[in-house]
Amino acid sequence: MFDLDDFLTRCITAGRETEPRLAVRDVLDQALADAGLADAFAGSTHGIDVLHHAPDLTVLNVVWPPLFRIYPHDHHMWAAIAIYGGQEDNVFFRREAGTLQKSGGKALREGDVKLLGDDTIHSVENPTRGYTGAIHVYGGDLMGTSRSQWTGEPPLEEPYDIDSVRREFDRAQARYLATA
Template structure:
């Protein structure tokens, strides 16, 4: 697995007439051999995101979830493709109601799986395993320059999502892992 070539192939696919489907095809091919992608990006050792590419039209990340990590419901406001190269990612799909959001579906992704999420999706993510999960997340836009929303995990009330709140969540997860390792 050559990460530079993978990123280049995603960029080229994104310039076609059906970018999400074309990029998903590139991702699915790369994730088909999850151990090769794992070798290319490295074994996850902490929660976080590693930016592989960022432009106005495409963001490619390697994301790692700690064991049993939960990410509150959130939106992207752009299409997303997710491919898992190690572990498992459980997604709950949500829809907005006048007062909050309600769950309406779920999807479990295993190593080697790749899936598309539409522009308007709201989802939460859980790593149910006692080991790290790693995935490639590709977004049809500049993920870091888009004002998004998240929903409080207890009340399911909508609130703004920003980089600081996400960084804090990753920091807390890594702190939790360091404490767990001392046991």
């Protein structure tokens, strides 16, 4: 049975290791091997749920609504993503001539863990007609760090706005429910 308190304690301990991303990846791999992980979050609806927030580590449960895409954004800290249900497609970008250029991508499926560097810019999409559940671990205070998001076409850089992101999740959920 998955124990959230134990999981968070192990994440916090791993976050203090010499190579925290690698240590956190090991914790996430172990959590994904626990058949109870998805069940522990079965009642979660769409959106971002903060499981742990401190100056040195943030842990989120993110549930992506079906067919939802969030615009490019950065974190200014390392991240580790573990998919416990569904699929999360990441498109990576680099800054070039005052705008963003696509520089690759990675489809993450149930059981995958992906590490991101502190300079990563990416957008995320759930391309499926089902919900995607993921644990995101960040090597710092994700909520208190100034960062950027890029919206519009061409994408324009602006300060990251968590309230705007939450509204996007809500709109995607409403669109899905209207067609379900």
